[in-house]
Amino acid sequence: MSVESPLPEPADALVPMPATAFVLGGDLGGTSTRIVVADAEGNVVGRGAAAGGNPTSHPASAAANFGQALHAALAGLDPTLVKAAIVGAAGGVALARPDVAAQFDAAWSGAGLTAKPEFIGDLEVAFASGTSEPDGTVLISGTGSNAGLVRDHKLVRTSGGHGWLLGDDGSGFWLGREAVRSVLLTLDRGEPIGLLGQLVVQAILPDRDENSVALRTGYDVLRDDLVRTVNSRPPVLLAELARTVATAYEQNDETARALVKRAAELLTETLEVLRTTEDRGPMVLAGSVAGESSPVGRLIRETIDQHFSGEVLTARDGVGGATWLALGALDPALATQQNHTRLVEH
Known part of the structure; x- marks a missing residue:
């Protein structure tokens, strides 16, 4: 008795798996x-x-x-x-x-x-770039600032991140805005603007004659020039002055040091909204302002153990x-x- 060979399957029934994915x-x-x-x-x-x-x-x-x-x-x-x-x-x-x-x-x-594709927030990406652990906390401070609580690699709660108009405390934008405000307040008082003020003026008005600030009338003109120039640009560009604050900080400018200290406090407060003493997962810090080379980032790392336990990592x-x-x-x-x-x- 002969056994017939099975009929071949139709070509469209064969779905080869890709050689790789x-x-x-x-x-x-x-x-x-x-x-x-x-x-x-x-x-x-x-x-x-x-x-x-x-x-x-x-x-x-x-x-x-x-x-x-x-x-x-x-x-x-x-x-x-x-x-x-x-x-x-x-x-x-x-x-x-x-x-x-x-x-x-x-x-x-x-x-x-x-x-x-799955589109997710930058907080989840920053946390995953800093640790392979599934649970923890992440803080981003660059142009803006926000924090998140991560569970099983997913963002479950956030704090901050409300944008330059409504929040972003301690961010690069915040540092830049506060630096300009400090200069304007000093000018209103008719006082010398100091190192930070000089650096801010150079950054915003690079072509200005520095001798014009020597006279009271010069102070008035400088104030108006600063206000007009800053308001004519996109607000987010104030974040570029974060580097100016850092430069003045490294030269022991009193105002810059006060701004850096306050920025670190505000960012720590943003984290405190989310994290409790029971959280043991790592904390990942991300962004140019919270980075290891930033004075704000260094200060956060020096003081964070006063508020939280757990490992502090950099994205x-x-x-x-x-x-x-x-x-x-x-x-x-x-x-x-x-x-x-x-x-x-x-």
Whole structure:
């Protein structure tokens, strides 16, 4: 009795698994947009960068910059092999608007990507860049400031982050605004403006004749010039004066030292809203103002043990943190300490 050979399956019934799977991490900041593509072993296989991708601060160009960075990162790769994607967005709240979301969706699909991206806040990305632990607290202070409580790698509560008009206490913007206010108050009193004042004037009015401040009438003109110039610019540019405050601080300017001390206190208060003495997870500090090289960041690190227990860490590469989270989204077993180290400390 003969046995007939089985009939071959139709071609469309055979769905081969991809030879490999990629993950994608993104960091949409106010200054730059960065994209990383990695394989399942945490090896980076593609990188892309473009100008600012924050949809709040760059509403007209953020999506286009996002698309540019995606194309660069995916050059020479099959975008359909990207199976998980986590993108941190500093202005992520803007993505809730249908028109903004549509622009980012178009940039995503225009790069040939088929996996659905997950957009998360910059707090979660910053925390993941600083530690592989699932629970803890994160503080960001750069241009703005905010803090978050993280549980199982997810943001569960926030404090601050209300923007320059309503909050951002202790941020770069806050430092810059307070520096200018201190100069204006000194001018109103007819007193010498000191080192910080001189540096602020040089930063805002670089072409001004310094001799004009020697006379009382000169003080009046200087005050008006400062007010007019600052108000003619986007308010967020005051954050650039944070570096000026730091410079004056290092030269022992009394006003600058008082501002740095107050900024550190305000940022610690922002954390205190979230964190209790029962929280034992690490605290991750991120951003230029809370960084290790900033006088504000150094002061926070020197005094934080008076308020909290637990390890204090510094955020590393944000896009690396997002990519590591994407690995965990693809397969929780891939979110290892080894892969974390490889991605955030390259």
